[in-house]
Amino acid sequence: MTDRQWKRLLGAIKGDRQPPPVGFIIDSPWLPGWAGMATLDYFASESLWLEANFKAIRRFPEAIFLPGFWAEFGMCTEPSAFGAKCVWHESDLPFAQRTIETPGQMAAVKKPDVRTDGLLPLVLSRLRRARPTIEKEGHAIRFAVARGPLNIASFLMGGTELLVALRTAPKESRALLGTITDFLCDWLRLQAETFPTIQGIFLLDDLVGFLGAGDFRVFAAPYLKRAFHAFKAKVRFFHNDAHGLVCAPFLKEIGVNLFNFSFQHSLTEMRKLAGPSVALLGNLPPRDILAAGTPADVRKGVRAMRQGASGVRRLILSCGGGLPPGVPAANIEAFLEAARAC
Numbered sequence: 001m002t003d004r005q006w007k008r009l010l011g012a013i014k015g016d017r018q019p020p021p022v023g024f025i026i027d028s029p030w031l032p033g034w035a036g037m038a039t040l041d042y043f044a045s046e047s048l049w050l051e052a053n054f055k056a057i058r059r060f061p062e063a064i065f066l067p068g069f070w071a072e073f074g075m076c077t078e079p080s081a082f083g084a085k086c087v088w089h090e091s092d093l094p095f096a097q098r099t100i101e102t103p104g105q106m107a108a109v110k111k112p113d114v115r116t117d118g119l120l121p122l123v124l125s126r127l128r129r130a131r132p133t134i135e136k137e138g139h140a141i142r143f144a145v146a147r148g149p150l151n152i153a154s155f156l157m158g159g160t161e162l163l164v165a166l167r168t169a170p171k172e173s174r175a176l177l178g179t180i181t182d183f184l185c186d187w188l189r190l191q192a193e194t195f196p197t198i199q200g201i202f203l204l205d206d207l208v209g210f211l212g213a214g215d216f217r218v219f220a221a222p223y224l225k226r227a228f229h230a231f232k233a234k235v236r237f238f239h240n241d242a243h244g245l246v247c248a249p250f251l252k253e254i255g256v257n258l259f260n261f262s263f264q265h266s267l268t269e270m271r272k273l274a275g276p277s278v279a280l281l282g283n284l285p286p287r288d289i290l291a292a293g294t295p296a297d298v299r300k301g302v303r304a305m306r307q308g309a310s311g312v313r314r315l316i317l318s319c320g321g322g323l324p325p326g327v328p329a330a331n332i333e334a335f336l337e338a339a340r341a342c
Contacts, residue, residue, distance in 0.1 A: 163210060
């Protein structure tokens with residue numbers, strides 16, 4: 001992300017009167033296929049990973065890509081630090097296998113060392129080595145990035161099993177979430193200490209969309225709040241493209257000032273629930289329109305989205321989630337064209 005893009009992002013979050021910028025979350029589901037490389041090669045090769053990121057940035061210079069140069073290993077990054085076995089595929093995303101079989105094991109999980117454990121050192125090493133090239137091209141590493149507490153817990157235990165445990169073993173569940181959050185704070189701080197240009201925190205946690213308001217208040221809000229305050233950040237960016245209405249009223253309390261959510265919730269509906277202080281990033285349907293639609297469909301969708309958000313400030317035009325697999329360049333160009341015309 002360039003200095004100009006960073007300032008535009010901050011301006012949108014502050015509510016400056018400006019045309020809303022366009023921003024997309026890009027990572028391994030979209031980038032390797034679009035750049036013409038195998039998913040496994042994208043993860044394994046530092047040069048191919050960097051090439052794919054630069055290819056997108058140079059092709060679409062108007063778009064703000066978030067978080068920017070995301071050095072991730074799919075959903076395996078954080079679970080690997082807890083000892084999860086990572087299963088890799090040539091042309092599909094890796095998967096972290098479960099490490100917790102029973103609720104009784106939840107409280108016994110130990111906090112990993114973020115400097116040595118799992119794939120975390122490889123993430124930092126990749127960014128360190130790429131940093132001179134990134135900065136030479138006028139960009140900077142802006143975000144410390146991690147999956148959220150419930151998301152990580154769901155990979156360690158299984159999604160259904162975790163949701164059941166929240167109700168049947170609440171004490172053990174809180175112990176596990178506390179350990180994961182301690183780990184997350186360490187991990188986010190280490191990223192910020194390693195790269196002084198980092199001034200943002202980006203957390204992703206879709207599992208919160210499966211909770212009711214009462215469970216969210218107990219099992220999500222306090223842990224997310226602690227993670228988002230791991231260090232003083234100008235941007236506290238939260239992604240949940242599952243059911244987002246349950247978390248919307250808590251965003252200000254948690255400290256979130258930028259929220260990416262499902263296309264199933266309108267911008268006006270989300271603004272009403274989230275309040276005026278949270279910037280919204282969304283919310284064109286990512287799969288059915290941005291990936292599977294025609295450029296004409298995309299332009300029509302962006303116009304309708306913009307008209308539906310008339311008067312909405314603190315807005316970044318995007319899709320309701322990250323860029324999914326199969327989004328063609330022509331559709332991104334159509335999105336940018338329609339955004340300019342609005």
